[in-house]
Amino acid sequence: TGGNVAKKEKPVIVFAEQGWDSVRFHNAVAMFIVENALGYGVEEVSGSTSVTYTALLSGEVDVFMEMWTDNLAFYDADVADGKIIELGINFDDNAQGFYVPRYVIEGDEERGIEPLAPGLEYVSELKGLKSVFKDTETPSKGRIYGAIPGWQVDEIVYRKYEYYGLSDEYIYFSPGSDAAMAAAFASAYEKAEPIVGYYWEPTWLTGKYDLVLLKDAPYDPDLFMDGRCEFPAVPCTVCISTKTYDKAPDVVEFLKKYHTSSEITSKALAYIADARASMEDAAKWFLREYEDVWTGWLDDKAVKAVKAAL
Amino acid sequence: MSRAWAPLFSVIGDVLLGFVNSIQSVVSLIPWWVMLGIVFLLGWRLTKRARQGMMYASMLFIVGLLGLWELMTITLGLVLASVLISLIIGLPIGILVAGSGRAESVVKPLLDAMQTMPTFVYLIPAVMFFGLGKVPGVIATTIYAVPPVIRLTCHGIRQVDKEVVEAALSFGSTKAQVLFKVQIPLALPTIMTGVNQTLMMAMAMVVTCAMIGVKGLGYEVIIGINRLEIGRGLKSGIAIVILAVLLDRLTQGWFKADEKLKERNE
Amino acid sequence: MSRAWAPLFSVIGDVLLGFVNSIQSVVSLIPWWVMLGIVFLLGWRLTKRARQGMMYASMLFIVGLLGLWELMTITLGLVLASVLISLIIGLPIGILVAGSGRAESVVKPLLDAMQTMPTFVYLIPAVMFFGLGKVPGVIATTIYAVPPVIRLTCHGIRQVDKEVVEAALSFGSTKAQVLFKVQIPLALPTIMTGVNQTLMMAMAMVVTCAMIGVKGLGYEVIIGINRLEIGRGLKSGIAIVILAVLLDRLTQGWFKADEKLKERNE
Amino acid sequence: MNTPIISTRGLTKIFGYSPQAAMKFMREGMDKNAVFKKLGSTVGVYDVSLDIQRGRTFVIIGLSGSGKSTLVRLMNLLLRPTAGSLLYEGEDISDLKGRNLIEYRRNKVSMVFQSFGLMGHKDVLGNVCYGLEVKGVRKDLRVDRAMEMIGMVGLSGWEHQPISSLSGGMKQRVGLARALANDPEVLLMDEPFSALDPIVRRDMQFELLGIQKKVKKTIVFITHDINEAFKLGDQVAIMKDGKVVRTGTPEEILSNPGDEYIEQFVKDIDRSKVLLAKNVMITPASLVKLSDGPNVALKEMKSNSISSVFVVGDNMDLAGIVTLDSAMNARSNNLSIDDVLEKDIIITDPNTPIADLIPIAARARFPIAVVGPVGNLLGIVTKAAVLSSLT
Amino acid sequence: MNTPIISTRGLTKIFGYSPQAAMKFMREGMDKNAVFKKLGSTVGVYDVSLDIQRGRTFVIIGLSGSGKSTLVRLMNLLLRPTAGSLLYEGEDISDLKGRNLIEYRRNKVSMVFQSFGLMGHKDVLGNVCYGLEVKGVRKDLRVDRAMEMIGMVGLSGWEHQPISSLSGGMKQRVGLARALANDPEVLLMDEPFSALDPIVRRDMQFELLGIQKKVKKTIVFITHDINEAFKLGDQVAIMKDGKVVRTGTPEEILSNPGDEYIEQFVKDIDRSKVLLAKNVMITPASLVKLSDGPNVALKEMKSNSISSVFVVGDNMDLAGIVTLDSAMNARSNNLSIDDVLEKDIIITDPNTPIADLIPIAARARFPIAVVGPVGNLLGIVTKAAVLSSLT
Numbered sequence A: 001t002g003g004n005v006a007k008k009e010k011p012v013i014v015f016a017e018q019g020w021d022s023v024r025f026h027n028a029v030a031m032f033i034v035e036n037a038l039g040y041g042v043e044e045v046s047g048s049t050s051v052t053y054t055a056l057l058s059g060e061v062d063v064f065m066e067m068w069t070d071n072l073a074f075y076d077a078d079v080a081d082g083k084i085i086e087l088g089i090n091f092d093d094n095a096q097g098f099y100v101p102r103y104v105i106e107g108d109e110e111r112g113i114e115p116l117a118p119g120l121e122y123v124s125e126l127k128g129l130k131s132v133f134k135d136t137e138t139p140s141k142g143r144i145y146g147a148i149p150g151w152q153v154d155e156i157v158y159r160k161y162e163y164y165g166l167s168d169e170y171i172y173f174s175p176g177s178d179a180a181m182a183a184a185f186a187s188a189y190e191k192a193e194p195i196v197g198y199y200w201e202p203t204w205l206t207g208k209y210d211l212v213l214l215k216d217a218p219y220d221p222d223l224f225m226d227g228r229c230e231f232p233a234v235p236c237t238v239c240i241s242t243k244t245y246d247k248a249p250d251v252v253e254f255l256k257k258y259h260t261s262s263e264i265t266s267k268a269l270a271y272i273a274d275a276r277a278s279m280e281d282a283a284k285w286f287l288r289e290y291e292d293v294w295t296g297w298l299d300d301k302a303v304k305a306v307k308a309a310l
Numbered sequence B, C: 001m002s003r004a005w006a007p008l009f010s011v012i013g014d015v016l017l018g019f020v021n022s023i024q025s026v027v028s029l030i031p032w033w034v035m036l037g038i039v040f041l042l043g044w045r046l047t048k049r050a051r052q053g054m055m056y057a058s059m060l061f062i063v064g065l066l067g068l069w070e071l072m073t074i075t076l077g078l079v080l081a082s083v084l085i086s087l088i089i090g091l092p093i094g095i096l097v098a099g100s101g102r103a104e105s106v107v108k109p110l111l112d113a114m115q116t117m118p119t120f121v122y123l124i125p126a127v128m129f130f131g132l133g134k135v136p137g138v139i140a141t142t143i144y145a146v147p148p149v150i151r152l153t154c155h156g157i158r159q160v161d162k163e164v165v166e167a168a169l170s171f172g173s174t175k176a177q178v179l180f181k182v183q184i185p186l187a188l189p190t191i192m193t194g195v196n197q198t199l200m201m202a203m204a205m206v207v208t209c210a211m212i213g214v215k216g217l218g219y220e221v222i223i224g225i226n227r228l229e230i231g232r233g234l235k236s237g238i239a240i241v242i243l244a245v246l247l248d249r250l251t252q253g254w255f256k257a258d259e260k261l262k263e264r265n266e
Numbered sequence D, E: 001m002n003t004p005i006i007s008t009r010g011l012t013k014i015f016g017y018s019p020q021a022a023m024k025f026m027r028e029g030m031d032k033n034a035v036f037k038k039l040g041s042t043v044g045v046y047d048v049s050l051d052i053q054r055g056r057t058f059v060i061i062g063l064s065g066s067g068k069s070t071l072v073r074l075m076n077l078l079l080r081p082t083a084g085s086l087l088y089e090g091e092d093i094s095d096l097k098g099r100n101l102i103e104y105r106r107n108k109v110s111m112v113f114q115s116f117g118l119m120g121h122k123d124v125l126g127n128v129c130y131g132l133e134v135k136g137v138r139k140d141l142r143v144d145r146a147m148e149m150i151g152m153v154g155l156s157g158w159e160h161q162p163i164s165s166l167s168g169g170m171k172q173r174v175g176l177a178r179a180l181a182n183d184p185e186v187l188l189m190d191e192p193f194s195a196l197d198p199i200v201r202r203d204m205q206f207e208l209l210g211i212q213k214k215v216k217k218t219i220v221f222i223t224h225d226i227n228e229a230f231k232l233g234d235q236v237a238i239m240k241d242g243k244v245v246r247t248g249t250p251e252e253i254l255s256n257p258g259d260e261y262i263e264q265f266v267k268d269i270d271r272s273k274v275l276l277a278k279n280v281m282i283t284p285a286s287l288v289k290l291s292d293g294p295n296v297a298l299k300e301m302k303s304n305s306i307s308s309v310f311v312v313g314d315n316m317d318l319a320g321i322v323t324l325d326s327a328m329n330a331r332s333n334n335l336s337i338d339d340v341l342e343k344d345i346i347i348t349d350p351n352t353p354i355a356d357l358i359p360i361a362a363r364a365r366f367p368i369a370v371v372g373p374v375g376n377l378l379g380i381v382t383k384a385a386v387l388s389s390l391t
Ligand SMILES: Nc1ncnc2c1ncn2[C@@H]1O[C@H](COP(=O)(O)OP(=O)(O)OP(=O)(O)O)[C@@H](O)[C@H]1O
Pocket: C265, C266, D164, D165, D166, D167, D168, D169, D170, D195, D197, E015, E016, E042, E043, E044, E045, E062, E063, E064, E065, E066, E067, E068, E069, E070, E071, E114
């Protein structure tokens, strides 16, 4: 249709894909809209977070749909320096912290699992449970999985671990990569073994497995950096490179308004898992199911175009 | 600094990109059944056994069955480009190093560094200079894959019987003649082991390349891994292995084809 | 399935863990100045040049200056363990394969797969069985590092002059005697190239190991990468390279030491 | 006759493709070259049946490429026969395998290789020790033995030199010492002296003959030096195009070569070393009895136009010689033959090599008398006879 | 005298550490073994000064390890001298480098290696072509030439065989063909025939002499076959412990060995092939003139106790021989010597090798007369003389 003609004149918008599903989902939604409603060419470039972030700095990548702002130590500085532009928040109702499988606390009769740490509710209560979360490499201690090395939260999680006096009893085990972290949770879960570690949602993992977020003191910005309270919801922002700003003003306008929630994201991920759907299908599913959410992001003409494309 | 050098890097980048793109477009132009036919024929001709050709072709067919044909052609293009560049660079350096102890003492630590310096340490600067995608992919792959062929070319040439080299010299061979007519042919089995290893290393970089935005089989692997979909990762992994095995057998067969003739006597 | 096999895996895991831990604890027990001294002495004795020993020791000293000593000892322990296991497995297999075309046709595709199957594809299942940490680290490193020593052991043995083997046979050598008294000594330079490559591959896996929770230099690299602190990544990268170079020179020197003697004649 | 230590029966080795077809063509009478042209397979050895007696030296000679090396390599089973069989002390060992094969090679046969086959990673001592080492001989014993052999081949002082720093002849001697150190029943020697100068070679031949005499070794010896072949060999086999065309003792072959090929082969031989007095002596044209008078002697000389004649007793025991002069002298002065008999004549044993007779014959005034063990005259050797034996 | 094609002046090659110290010790008169014990360095060649004339065959003999191979390897600069210099046509080329060195090796010298030095990755033809290939000779030309040489060494039909399937002697002939194909000025041949059977070897010697005659090649030839050395060599050099201890023509060395070592060396030589009639002829003890009467002849024979005497004319031109019988017959019947003269006598040229005289002498009734170009009697060769020349 008309968009096709425009494509030739308008630049291609490049979306970064850092390898996890939620960002791919948001990319798919945004790309569908940008392509069909705004008439741009779209492209998705995949790569690790650091590599794609480097590309965003250089302007080679235009858009980050899901920037976990506290994963990148220099994010705030870069925004302040104007090296990248933060357009808005995609969702900020996410959670993170130490997770434990539910069966560890409550047991699971179906699977014949006894509760090993009945009543565990707060992070501070991990103290004294080292024999439950035993570290196979150092059997005299427990193991608590930290965050991915290099992520901003890793330092906070570590301070929390120290603050609650877990360092005497537990090894702070760095999982190295999110795949490994997920594998650790998944395998423990499959084997009905106890595990405690840092994780976050929304993710397919938290959707698939029944994990319990251990409670913490209420959020207090003064205590937070020392790990003495719970995590606030992390703003997952939408960012663009400085070059993009002038290149595609209508895209910028659209992305500024782009806003979803953890819940929506989780549902979409669950849809993908249940229906074995492709990302594009998931995007279409979202556009059909959550019309009230996205119609606000666009003008009427664009909304029509999206609907036509559906 | 990056500004000042930018033009140079962009030229290098363009050249590499052009090279990779042309290889990839050739590869992707070939219809799948022609590719199967080529593999069958090559396998047959090189091993002199039709069964072998059949096996190779059916291995490739499996990649198609796995639904990874298109990704495979992309990866194939990139790997071919990297291996070609590695050989073009590596063989002469290996030869050079074989002939000079001084060159060796310079090159050897470099090779050590190229093989052990974690890829990402130089990939990130490479991405800064060349952007995401094929260019830094080819560069990184080449850096990682070139050492084996250099090392084994050097080793193979040095292992050639001194007497035969002397005989060649005694007839007034130039250094180049000794090299090309005597040392390299005699070192060929060892050099080919190096080529094999270079190919293997290049294939091992496929996933790393996917991490800097190169499409292909490696990308599938990453998705599989991140979702803990072992089956998905395994499928593409198998496709990568098949590609590696085929490329290896065909290159090795190419060079062994005429040696076979010589060994027909017991 | 995973349930049924769990005991077996846990035994394997325990054995490996014990092995790695004991090596690591020995390594970490050595004070830094003793380690420097050992490297100096070894370098001196093996190359017969005190300057070389000095150089090796100062390279190691640099690692200390970079503030990476402790991480280095951890990595050293893991790499040593993996390389040892690789050699213990790889040398016999290489020997076996050299002697049998059938064994080769089975082993070769396996080696191809081990070198090219993306690590994470088998690491994730390994993590599921063994948990995060050293055990899957050692397993993955070994899988990736063992092929070169197998290939080059096989290649080296096959390249040994047929006449010499015949002579050995004619004196009633058993197969084992031919192997250990003739073929292996004559293939040693090639085998050592394989050992070198195995070492390099093992070092190249340091970062991958860090991705499944193995501490050490690789961990630093990941932090550097994830934070885009290239300097930090580079520092640990350099330490890894230094470790690789030292390990290589010392192992190579070990085997070359007595060969040097033989070559003193022009 | 005792069982031969090594025998071959129809032993055949074809190299290359389609050995069976090659065999068939050979049986139909095609020759090696024709088979090669037709099939591309090389006939190494074809249908060789030999018996090698214990304690003897069996020499194989033949054109380059005629299959000598192939034949001895079949004997220690480095090559497996395409057809036919190999017997050791009457037992078929063509299919010997595993432990038995190893024991056979360790204790029964050792080989000196034409191309030396030395191990570049060991020094001289290490090479010479090798056979004993694989047998499991104790280190000090084997080193002792090896040192002895190294001394014997004249390489004392070179024990710890690498092989690469040796000259061609030195390498060959290391190969020799290695085989000798093993002290086998049968020594298979493939041109073991080809790179040696005449002096060292003579020493080595001497040592070899000494060893053989002392400890009754069997030696299978390939050489291109026809003098060496005939000097060392108790039996000589001549090969051509993979077949053995002739076997016999050196004298048999020399005195009756049989065909042009063999004649060509032995052309350069120093016949004086092979032929013995008994091979060249002639029956004297005339003899005089001690009881005969001078006139009989004179008549004999005149009628045979010779200037001297041998005089024998009743049992053909040599008495002396009479010359024309002394016979005439006797007739004039009425003396008996005994009175004028020249007793100072040169006699020799029938087994003396001609080489030893040459200087004697050169100085002798009369023909040399060949006498048997009891002093009986067997024949005479004249200068002319010596000379004609040499061609 | 022309400039020698190759000369060496004080040429020395020390292997191993501290060559200068080794030189010093050698200058002080230590011998090779002592230096080896003391320093561990091996004296390959020490202080060799030789002149090799264009178009001649220069043979080097000597004990195993005496430095023969080292010497020829110095000549094509595969080894660089430790001291001394090598001259080609009077020009010092010890330091020849780069292009010049390559040209020298391509056009001036080719070598046959003691250990063959064949290239396992090429077939027979490829090996023989090699020298021409590196020179850049056109493919068809070099194949033609190589085929010719392969035919010459008797390997036609084997052109496309891999080296590994050849017998030892066949390999050696490939090495030979390779050097010959190159058609150099100087052929350096390090024991080129050592692995050849006598028949092929004779062929090769013949070919070599033929080539040399036809195109005036210079040949430096190492051999352990002393007969070959003396047959082929115009000059012979004898080496010992790295030094050249003697040079000379074969006859010079044979007739005057000089010391025990050389005597030992030439002991096994077939002297009949080297010595000529002129070397062994004797001046007849007595001669009779044609103008003398039978009585003179009878008196001569009596007083020298011989049974025949040569008769010459005025200018010592040989007329015939008279025997005791015929002289007595002449005296009885009053005939002149001319009447009873036996004219059917065997004459020979002074340069005939003894080998050729042996069968003649064996059958001859009288001594053989050696006559000069104008029929003048130079001397006689008796059976005894022939025999005594052989020892
Ligand atoms: N590459 C080398 N390194 C050390 N020593 C050597 C080397 N080549 C030769 N020699 C020594 O030099 C001496 C002379 O050796 P050369 O090969 O010239 O002897 P040769 O006269 O040719 O003996 P042969 O008749 O046995 O071939 C020997 O003592 C030998 O050990």
